[in-house]
Amino acid sequence: MQTKFVVSFLLLLALTAIASADLSSVRYERSGGGHYYLSTHYAVPVGDREVSISLFLLGERYVAVYTESKRIDASQSEVLTQRELAGRVNGTTLEGLGTARVLAEQKNGKPVVELVLSQGIDSAPRGLTIKLAWTHGSWAPKSVTGA
DSSP states (O other), X not given: OHHHHHHHHHHHHHHHHHHTOOSGGGXXXXXXXXXXXXXXXXXXXXXXXXXXXXXXXXXXXXEEEEEEEEEEETTEEEEEEEEEEEXXXXXXXXXXXXXXXXXXXXXXXXXXXXXXESSOBTTXXXXXXXXXXXXXXXXXXXXXXXX
């Protein structure tokens, strides 16, 4: 009985360590003509809108592209708002955006990150939780690529 408790405790401790790990494993990477970064794979519904974020972690700073859309039908949506946010990374805090936490789950070989907004952004309320996963894309903002 005591062995089960010790094993359970060690497993919980390991999962906690993974969940609170820093963001170094999901930093932005450039690869040929593409980019690897964190993004919302499933938009978060907020009223009649959908919110998504692309997050480029660049060492001591981040660039986030916030997008707000409205669903037209099952396969299409219209972008209503898109804005770029930037700030400093301080541990797991993205200043001016929210707190990021590395989860134990993975997608595309990298950990999933949970972002909790520290302030409201357009329709997205403060405290909104958004899951971000490792993504490959051909586009990145000029503030990331320097182009």
